Amino acid sequence: MRNFRTATLGATMLALLLGACTSGGSGSSASTAASEPPASTAPSVESSAEASAGPSIASTLVLGGPPECPERPFCLVGLEKTYGLKFKEFTPLDAGGPLTVQALTGGQIQVGLLFTSDPAIAVNGFVLLQDDKQLQLADNLIPVVRKEVAVANPLVADTLNAVMAKLSQAELTELNKAVTIDLTPTADAAKAWLTKVAIPATGGGSGSLTVGSTNFYEQEILGEIFAQALEANGFTVERKFQLGNREIVFPALESGEIDILAEYAATALEFVNGGAGQASTDPAATSAAFVTALEPKGLVALEYAEATDQNGFVVTKATADQYGLVTIGDLAKPAS
Amino acid sequence: MELIGEVAAWFGDPTNWAGTPGIPNRMFEHVWLSGLAVLVGTAVALPLGLAIGHTGRGAFLAVTVANLGRALPSYSLLLIFFTFFGIGFATAFPALLALTIPPILTSTHIGVKEVDRDMVEAGRGMGMTEVQLLRRVELPMALPVIIAGIRTAAVQVVATATLAALVGGGGLGRFIVDGFALQRDDRLVGGAILVAALALATERLFTVLERRLISAGLRAVVATKPLSVGPFAKSGSPIAP
CATH class of the missing domain: 3.10.105.10 (Dipeptide-binding Protein; Domain 3)
Structure with a gap:
């Protein structure tokens, strides 16, 4: 009985260790492989539409947002479909909370999803990118x-x-x-x-x-x-x-x-x-x-205000200045 | 019951094995983060524990640090470090490091302290220096207890590294946190299974390590009479004859 137990556990461990070890190599190579092709193929798709050459600004930036963002139409899905954006990577964080703010100020992400009237935007001097192709529902x-x-x-x-x-x-x-x-x-x-x-x-x-x-x-x-x-x-x-x-x-x-x-x-x-x-x-x-x-x-x-409280994509002032970003659409422009 | 099928399908889906969000990379991140925490934790706590055990000085410090470390909840540490270090690895690593030091420090200090004083005196009588005593007598004899302490730390760290995902880190906890956010049970349970399996694997790895590292002479002693020293002796697995 004990031998059996030892054998099963040993086998499980070996399998997992092997998995973990091989993943060490293939994991990192897989991740670079996965981030490379979009960087080279996505802009070519965009370039036909935007008549631009080279990789887009978005493809050099990391997007951060709530973990459900990659599957939501008002988040990554909408950014891809409406704006034709492919980001370098997506980092799962929180729904317009402290993680996203910290990641933006710490430089781990360059574009973050916050609410458009989030006081953190004013506190940190973030730049709210205009939703020029009207992806978000009008929560004015x-x-x-x-x-x-x-x-x-x-x-x-x-x-x-x-x-x-x-x-x-x-x-x-x-x-x-x-x-x-x-x-x-x-x-x-x-x-x-x-x-x-x-x-x-x-x-x-x-x-x-x-x-x-x-x-x-x-x-x-x-x-x-x-x-x-x-x-x-x-x-x-x-x-x-x-x-x-x-x-x-x-x-x-x-x-x-x-x-x-x-x-x-x-x-x-x-x-x-x-x-x-x-x-x-x-x-x-x-x-x-x-x-x-x-x-x-x-x-x-009555009459609606210009001000909204809806999903908003923000960048730091430095990022906005570096790439000349005003609207979300600007992210589709070539990086250089 | 259909959940089992969903989870199996999740494991079978090749897209879940590719790229940064894939299982191999998350497993690698988890092992890397946990491994580094245990390695650094050992590098800090082992020499300290050996010194305290050998000299008998600073035992109060060791006990205090250990108790303090065990009383601090990892989740609150994560949130405290988050305000200083931001998201991800930089926050998760110190929180996990704090988790590794108490068990390793305690087991090392007690393991060395509990080595039969007659043995140490015999060594001293043979003209061994203090360093030789530590390396050739105390360390080999305390090793089962020390490894048991490192194993406790490692298994705890592997389990707790799951929380790194809550502060925007990677690792297997991503599947659980994202599974909750997306209300996707397949991902959630799949991630939980992976964490549990990795913890079991860690436990087994240290059992094997223990068998390899313990000196042959001691093995016979342990086999006939399990060491009953220190708080971790119980969790030391039986050594196969």
Whole structure:
């Protein structure tokens, strides 16, 4: 019995050791072999489309993102199909978290997947590459208001639209940084921003409104900005922040418990329509569909902001300068 | 039960054996990371343990370091080192190194300390220098216990190196972490099987090593009367007659 056990274990060990040893050699050669052909073949495929010669910038860079990225349409699959990009390698990290940030600053990866309004972008001076071929669903910030309120007080929509018109991507990221990294109280950060962008306070509003928010800090910051902008115009505003998730906040809107909410066009549309797949990469079309979907609920969506919170590919300032990168499409250009 | 088929299919898929994310390369990364940690750990803890065991000085230090090292969870070490060293190998390596030192230091120090003092005195009577005593008497006699300590360290390291994937490192843990992220059970279980098999293989490797390295004279003693010294004597496998 013991002999048998020894023999089986010994055989297992030998097999594994042999596997491990041979893999030592073949593993490294296999990895170079695997990274070599895409580097030489991929650009030739791109060059026919982009009329460029030599290996692309992407083929010299390592992409980092969540482990599921290689199989997701809004990540590596989309980068390959929509942009024709082949990276040198993919490093599995986390979903827009500290690993990706560290890997970018440490130089282990050159392109990382973060959320477009991640405060880490502002903290580390990363460059968010523009999604010039519109790979990502349009998760632009958009105010949702109870129709009753919007009709009764046109000034509400005017005020919120004026705010959204000023909300650029960089402004939103800076606001997130101020609150989550610099620990500025939300009310102070909102006040400072409103002063800075100088939303005209027309006055003339009256009556009381309730601004709500989910537990997400970004939506709460936006809620506070809405509240202060409305107060500046003469409304009395009650704040009901950190109510929970969409499953709680939307019924609260419908029942009139809250009147105003900052939302994300694509994600909120798919929440309201039960995942019907109407959201697209076009913010105008997505928000129009959102307005239609909100109609039976007695709600209305106002104008969307330039600022989004969606998948974003970022590079360090140094990488952006070295290759002259502004858009994701720039990664397909020849490396030299 | 269909999971067994899925896992078998995963192992059979040639794409899982190619390139950086393939099984051979991940196995290599795992063995390389673990092997280096055990090697460096031995290089640090073995001389220290020998010195402490031989002179009897610094035993308190050895025990403290060992207890401290064992109390520290590897996962928290990983996360602490992560803030200093960033992702991957640079973080995983020191965390694993910290895991290897306590068992090797303890087993070496106790193994040497527990060598029959009459033997040491006999050697001294024969005019052996302290270094000769250590090399020719104490080290050979303590070797079963020392190797058992290194084996404990190695098996622990192979098992724990799986966590390297959590800080963006390679190794077999990639299959488990990625399997969770993708909700792919074949990859997850396949990775778990590979880690378990590698740990068993490591265990066996040290059994063979032990059989080879222990002096012939001692082998007879061990065979008739297993050494009952030190905390690791129990895990020392029976030496085949």
